[in-house]
Amino acid sequence: MSNLQWTEIVIFAILFLVVTVLGFVAARWQAGATLDHLDEWGLGGRKFGSWITWFLVGGDLYTAYTFVAVPALVFGAGAMGFFALPYTVILYPIVFLPLLRMWSVSRVHGYVTPADYVRGRYGSRTLALLVAITGIVATMPYIALQLVGLEAVLRTMGFNGSGFLGHLPLLIAFVVLAVYTYQSGLRAPALIAFVKDILIYIVILVAVFYLPSKLGGWETIFNTAEAKFNATPNPNDGILLSPSNQLQYATLALGSALALFLYPHSLTGALASRGRSVIKRNMVALPAYSLLLGLLALLGFVAIQAASKPLTNQATGRPDSNTIVPVLFDQQFPAWFTGIAFAAIGIGALVPAAIMSIAAANLWTRNIYKEYVRKDANPKQEAKQAKLASLIVKFGAVLFILFIDPQFSIDLQLIGGVIILQTLPAVAISLYTRWFHRWALVAGWVVGMVAGFAMLYEIPNPAAGKAHFGGSALSLGQLSIFGWHPFAGVSTQIYVGFVALLANLVIAIVVTWILRARKVHNGVDQTQDADYHADEGDPRLKEVAVH
Numbered sequence: 001m002s003n004l005q006w007t008e009i010v011i012f013a014i015l016f017l018v019v020t021v022l023g024f025v026a027a028r029w030q031a032g033a034t035l036d037h038l039d040e041w042g043l044g045g046r047k048f049g050s051w052i053t054w055f056l057v058g059g060d061l062y063t064a065y066t067f068v069a070v071p072a073l074v075f076g077a078g079a080m081g082f083f084a085l086p087y088t089v090i091l092y093p094i095v096f097l098p099l100l101r102m103w104s105v106s107r108v109h110g111y112v113t114p115a116d117y118v119r120g121r122y123g124s125r126t127l128a129l130l131v132a133i134t135g136i137v138a139t140m141p142y143i144a145l146q147l148v149g150l151e152a153v154l155r156t157m158g159f160n161g162s163g164f165l166g167h168l169p170l171l172i173a174f175v176v177l178a179v180y181t182y183q184s185g186l187r188a189p190a191l192i193a194f195v196k197d198i199l200i201y202i203v204i205l206v207a208v209f210y211l212p213s214k215l216g217g218w219e220t221i222f223n224t225a226e227a228k229f230n231a232t233p234n235p236n237d238g239i240l241l242s243p244s245n246q247l248q249y250a251t252l253a254l255g256s257a258l259a260l261f262l263y264p265h266s267l268t269g270a271l272a273s274r275g276r277s278v279i280k281r282n283m284v285a286l287p288a289y290s291l292l293l294g295l296l297a298l299l300g301f302v303a304i305q306a307a308s309k310p311l312t313n314q315a316t317g318r319p320d321s322n323t324i325v326p327v328l329f330d331q332q333f334p335a336w337f338t339g340i341a342f343a344a345i346g347i348g349a350l351v352p353a354a355i356m357s358i359a360a361a362n363l364w365t366r367n368i369y370k371e372y373v374r375k376d377a378n379p380k381q382e383a384k385q386a387k388l389a390s391l392i393v394k395f396g397a398v399l400f401i402l403f404i405d406p407q408f409s410i411d412l413q414l415i416g417g418v419i420i421l422q423t424l425p426a427v428a429i430s431l432y433t434r435w436f437h438r439w440a441l442v443a444g445w446v447v448g449m450v451a452g453f454a455m456l457y458e459i460p461n462p463a464a465g466k467a468h469f470g471g472s473a474l475s476l477g478q479l480s481i482f483g484w485h486p487f488a489g490v491s492t493q494i495y496v497g498f499v500a501l502l503a504n505l506v507i508a509i510v511v512t513w514i515l516r517a518r519k520v521h522n523g524v525d526q527t528q529d530a531d532y533h534a535d536e537g538d539p540r541l542k543e544v545a546v547h
Contacts (some may be wrong), residue, residue, distance in 0.1 A: 011339025023180030074300025448504030
C-alpha cells in the first residue's frame with residue numbers, strides 16, 4: 001500500500017463523512033412515533049413519496065457492482081455485457097401491475113415481506129418459510145458483491161494489501177454503515193440515495209462526453225474494440241452477438257427482469273411507498289436509469305481504447321477485472337474528479353447493501369423468528385431482532401470478502417438469480433390467481449432448485465480454473481431429461497435460471513391437477529379480491545406501526 005492516491009483518498013473520505021452524517025440524521029427525518037416497529041424501522045413508516053421512492057429504488061437496483069461489473073463485462077466479452085440494458089427496459093412494464101397489487105394487499109394486511117404475503121395467501125407456514133429462506137440466501141452474495149465494487153475502488157486508490165491492513169478501510173466503511181443502519185433503518189439509505197444518484201449522474205455524464213473526445217471519438221473506440229475481439233479465440237466475444245449466444249442473451253435478460261423484483265430488497269422499496277400512484281410514477285420514471293446504464297456500459301469499450309489494464313489483487317495474485325472502470329478514471333481524470341467518481345461508486349455500495357440487509361433482516365424476523373422461535377414477540381421485540389439480524393447479515397457479507405475469493409461470490413450471485421426465480425409462482429403469479437395448489441408450489445420449488453443447481457454444476461469456467469459452477473449459461477446440447485438429450489449436438493446457449501423456472505412451472509401445474517382431482521385442501525386464503533386494489537386513504541388499510 002505504498003502507492004496511495006492521497007488527493008483521491010481525501011475527497012473520497014470527505015464525501016463518505018457527509019453521507020455518514022446523513023445516515024445518522026435520517027433517524028429523525030420524517031420520523032414516526034417510534035422506530036421500535038418494523039413498519040417504521042424496516043419500511044420507513046410506509047410513507048415515502050415519488051421522489052424519495054425513485055431515488056431509493058433506483059439506488060437499490062443500480063448498485064456499485066453494477067457500475068463496475070457491467071462495463072467490465074463489456075470490456076472482457078463485448079456485446080453480451082449489454083444484456084443488462086434490455087432487462088432493465090422490459091423490467092418495469094412486467095412488474096408494473098403486480099407491484100401495485102402487492103402494495104395494496106400488503107397495506108391492507110400489514111405484510112412486511114413477500115413471505116408474509118405468501119403465508120396469508122396460502123395459509124402455509126412451509127411455503128412461506130421456503131420463500132423467506134430463498135430470499136435470504138439469494139440476498140447474501142448480493143450484499144457481498146457491493147463490497148466487491150467498493151474494494152475495486154479502494155484497491156485503485158492504493159489499498160491493495162494482502163493482509164488485514166488491505167481490508168481495513170472496507171471494514172471501517174461497513175462498521176459505520178452497520179451502525180447508522182441499526183439506528184435509522186430504511187430512512188438512512190433513502191436519504192443517502194439522493195447524494196449517491198446525483199454523484200453517479202454527474203460522473204457518468206462527464207465520462208461519456210469527456211473521455212471519447214480525449215480518446216479519438218466513438219468511431220475510433222468501436223473500431224479498436226472490434227479489432228481486439230477479432231483477435232481473441234473465443235467466438236462468442238465481440239461487439240455483436242454470435243449465433244450461439246443470442247438465445248442466452250434473450251433468456252438472461254428476461255430471466256433477470258423476472259427475478260429482480262422477487263428479491264426482497266426490491267420489494268422493500270416498493271412497500272415503503274405511500275400509495276399506488278407513487279409506484280405508477282416510479283415505474284414510468286425509473287427507465288431513466290437504463291439510459292444511464294447504457295452509457296455506463298460503453299465505458300468498457302472506452303477502457304479498451306485507453307489500453308486500461310485491471311489491477312492485480314494482491315490477496316489472490318490474479319487480475320481483478322472489476323477494477324477496469326476505476327483504473328480508467330484514475331488514468332484519464334484529474335485526481336480531484338477521480339476522488340468524486342470513486343466516492344460515487346463507494347456510496348453506491350452502501351445504499352443497496354443497507355437496503356438488502358434490512359430486507360433480509362425483515363424476512364428472518366417475521367417469517368422465521370416470529371413464526372418458529374418466538375410466536376408471541378411484540379413489535380418492539382421484532383424491531384430489535386431485525387436490527388441485530390441486519391448486523392449479522394452485513395458482517396456475514398464482509399466475511400465473504402475476507403475469507404473467500406471475490407470471484408466465488410460473483411459466481412454465487414449468478415446462482416442467486418437462479419434461486420430467487422423459483423419463488424415466482426408462489427409470489428408473483430399468486431397475485432393474480434390461487435389456482436396453483438400450495439403443495440404443488442412446494443414441489444415446483446424443489447424441482448426448480450434441484451434442476452437449477454444440477455445445470456449450474458455442469459458449467460465450467462476454464463479461465464478461472466473451475467470445473468463446476470463457472471457461470472449461468474449452458475449449451476442446449478447439455479440439457480438432459482433423465483438421460484435423454486432432446487437438443488443433442490446444439491451449441492446454442494441458454495440461461496439456466498430460465499430452464500429451471502420452466503421445470504418449476506411444469507411440475508407445479510401437473511401436481512396441482514393431481515391434488516385438485518383428489519380434492520386435497522389448499523389452505524385458507526386470508527385475502528379478498530378487493531384487497532388487491534386498495535389505495536391510499538382506503539379505510540381498509542392497516543394503520544402503520546400499531547403496537
